[in-house]
Amino acid sequence: MTLHEFAVIEKFFKIIARSGDGVVLGPGDDCALLSVPPGHELCVSTDTLIEGVHFPSRSAAALVAQRTVAANLSDLAAMGAMPFACLLAMTLPAADETWLAAFSKRLSSLLDAAGLPLVGGNLSRSAPISLTMTVMGTVPAGSAVRRTGARQGDGIFVTGTLGDAREGLGRLLAGDRDGYLAERYANPPSRITVAHRLRDLASAMIDLSDGLAGDIVHIMEASGVGAEIRMDSLPLSNALIAQVGQQQAARMALFGGDDYELCFTAPMSRADAIQAIATETRTPITRIGRVTGERLRVIDLQGDPVEDLAGYQHF
Amino acid sequence: MTLHEFAVIEKFFKIIARSGDGVVLGPGDDCALLSVPPGHELCVSTDTLIEGVHFPSRSAAALVAQRTVAANLSDLAAMGAMPFACLLAMTLPAADETWLAAFSKRLSSLLDAAGLPLVGGNLSRSAPISLTMTVMGTVPAGSAVRRTGARQGDGIFVTGTLGDAREGLGRLLAGDRDGYLAERYANPPSRITVAHRLRDLASAMIDLSDGLAGDIVHIMEASGVGAEIRMDSLPLSNALIAQVGQQQAARMALFGGDDYELCFTAPMSRADAIQAIATETRTPITRIGRVTGERLRVIDLQGDPVEDLAGYQHF
Numbered sequence: 001m002t003l004h005e006f007a008v009i010e011k012f013f014k015i016i017a018r019s020g021d022g023v024v025l026g027p028g029d030d031c032a033l034l035s036v037p038p039g040h041e042l043c044v045s046t047d048t049l050i051e052g053v054h055f056p057s058r059s060a061a062a063l064v065a066q067r068t069v070a071a072n073l074s075d076l077a078a079m080g081a082m083p084f085a086c087l088l089a090m091t092l093p094a095a096d097e098t099w100l101a102a103f104s105k106r107l108s109s110l111l112d113a114a115g116l117p118l119v120g121g122n123l124s125r126s127a128p129i130s131l132t133m134t135v136m137g138t139v140p141a142g143s144a145v146r147r148t149g150a151r152q153g154d155g156i157f158v159t160g161t162l163g164d165a166r167e168g169l170g171r172l173l174a175g176d177r178d179g180y181l182a183e184r185y186a187n188p189p190s191r192i193t194v195a196h197r198l199r200d201l202a203s204a205m206i207d208l209s210d211g212l213a214g215d216i217v218h219i220m221e222a223s224g225v226g227a228e229i230r231m232d233s234l235p236l237s238n239a240l241i242a243q244v245g246q247q248q249a250a251r252m253a254l255f256g257g258d259d260y261e262l263c264f265t266a267p268m269s270r271a272d273a274i275q276a277i278a279t280e281t282r283t284p285i286t287r288i289g290r291v292t293g294e295r296l297r298v299i300d301l302q303g304d305p306v307e308d309l310a311g312y313q314h315f
Numbered sequence: 316m317t318l319h320e321f322a323v324i325e326k327f328f329k330i331i332a333r334s335g336d337g338v339v340l341g342p343g344d345d346c347a348l349l350s351v352p353p354g355h356e357l358c359v360s361t362d363t364l365i366e367g368v369h370f371p372s373r374s375a376a377a378l379v380a381q382r383t384v385a386a387n388l389s390d391l392a393a394m395g396a397m398p399f400a401c402l403l404a405m406t407l408p409a410a411d412e413t414w415l416a417a418f419s420k421r422l423s424s425l426l427d428a429a430g431l432p433l434v435g436g437n438l439s440r441s442a443p444i445s446l447t448m449t450v451m452g453t454v455p456a457g458s459a460v461r462r463t464g465a466r467q468g469d470g471i472f473v474t475g476t477l478g479d480a481r482e483g484l485g486r487l488l489a490g491d492r493d494g495y496l497a498e499r500y501a502n503p504p505s506r507i508t509v510a511h512r513l514r515d516l517a518s519a520m521i522d523l524s525d526g527l528a529g530d531i532v533h534i535m536e537a538s539g540v541g542a543e544i545r546m547d548s549l550p551l552s553n554a555l556i557a558q559v560g561q562q563q564a565a566r567m568a569l570f571g572g573d574d575y576e577l578c579f580t581a582p583m584s585r586a587d588a589i590q591a592i593a594t595e596t597r598t599p600i601t602r603i604g605r606v607t608g609e610r611l612r613v614i615d616l617q618g619d620p621v622e623d624l625a626g627y628q629h630f
Contacts, residue, residue: 030393031358043346078345132447
């Protein structure tokens with residue numbers, strides 16, 4: 001790293017919250033030092049977001065900060081973990097001070113809100129813009145929600161509404177930055193609080209980053225089960241239906257990525273407790289289907305099984 | 316991530332050692348789960364290596380694996396930490412199976428040797444090749460060696476020989492892949508074992524990634540001290556002296572980066588104990604100067620202070 005890069009780090013990343021319970025030593029040494037609470041396990045995950053691949057070229061700095069944090073928090077939420085600390089490796093083509101000021105300001109407020117101190121990082125010069133965040137969270141030992149616990153007969157649930165981010169990205173690329181759908185793509189909500197409350201009820205959980213139909217297969221494979229999803233049960237926003245119609249909205253809910261909502265399974269006996277959590281955390285939770293014996297079955301809006309799921313996903 | 320990328324991960328990264336003490340759950344869920352030993356703190360650091368920036372374009376896959384692991388292990392060594400776990404976020408322009416096979420094979424053997432299980436990662440498609448590793452290590456609580464503990468009168472020590480990697484990179488770019496110096500660049504030694512032994516003796520420690528003269532300033536600033544380094548004390552390999560001469564070799568030792576050796580300070584009363592560790596771990600340790608009250612002074616081979624250090628570093 002050049003001296004110039006140190007100056008950039010000093011200037012823009014000193015403002016970022018870096019203290020937190022368990023942070024013994026923050027950035028500035030060869031390593032940060034963390035103290036995991038006794039009786040807890042550490043959850044760790046890493047995600048890379050690249051300009052032109054994971055977000056549009058010339059995106060606003062705030063959007064990049066929001067999606068980087070959302071993608072990483074979402075992995076913690078999917079385990080039922082509470083945020084503990086993060087590191088951020090940034091690759092930037094140039095030290096653009098305007099961009100950096102906007103990025104670090106937004107990042108700082110997001111990490112503050114999440115209770116996720118930034119304890120280390122790396123800055124490299126290259127194109128395109130690339131951000132690799134590593135997040136750490138904590139769970140009481142043995143209580144993390146894995147993908148492996150789904151059982152036949154469990155209900156399948158999702159948080160929020162699905163498909164918005166897919167259409168929102170389209171709106172954004174078309175120049176509509178300020179609409180509801182564009183905002184759903186640009187700034188996905190954190191599901192940390194609701195996930196934490198669901199930890200003892202959910203039998204399996206995953207975050208929806210690539211699209212429901214693809215992501216749920218990971219639960220099915222890990223748990224050795226099948227799933228039946230009813231398209232007429234998928235939670236769709238009024239904004240999405242108004243924009244693309246019911247049929248297309250349901251397809252986007254199934255196959256559109258980037259929502260960062262949660263999909264989880266739980267015994268049907270827990271349905272009332274789950275709805276109570278939805279109410280208390282003001283997070284919509286919708287049952288969209290059930291865990292079955294084998295394969296993924298999707299029931300379309302007419303009540304018929306979709307025969308060719310792969311062919312069905314073009315929109 | 317596309318299904319194709321999952322297939323690549325499955326094929327090439329399943330072979331990599333992923334179990335280890337403290338790994339409750341390895342890759343394959345939203346997060347890995349780790350259990351830090353009671354009474355220990357976690358050391359974490361992240362480093363990015365980019366093709367054409369941090370290693371030459373079209374480098375051999377083995378070299379890329381070696382330098383990625385070396386850069387990251389070196390940060391753990393600098394704290395006196397023992398390896399615990401790592402995550403690897405890879406960006407590749409294409410799923411080149413030959414490259415991936417060579418990379419994952421070499422990575423696997425390096426992580427095995429280091430006792431550093433790979434517990435998670437990310438694969439993205441973009442150019443250029445970029446690798447961001449996040450390493451975690453453990454130290455008994457309170458025992459990590461920071462940069463802040465250097466005291467006036469302490470000796471300044473380094474491991475190994477310095478400057479080899481700088482000339483080695485030059486040899487490599489000139490097409491000489493197999494010489495001693497090229498190998499010093501391509502495959503820096505791990506200093507984890509000696510660092511672990513030095514943990515209770517060193518007052519401050521840092522790894523040498525950017526060059527001694529630059530890196531030692533971080534210890535000086537963190538500790539609020541100065542340093543005097545004698546160029547006639549710098550440990551130089553016979554190969555480097557034979558290649559570039561004594562004077563140039565000493566400059567490369569001062570200003571050349573990429574060595575991943577350790578620089579540490581310790582009370583002179585510990586000099587004998589330090590030499591005993593050098594012998595036991597078969598790691599050369601050389602005293603190169605002393606901690607002073609203020610600023611960095613370099614004494615040249617003629618015994619005179621170097622007046623213009625910045626102007627002195629061109630080679």
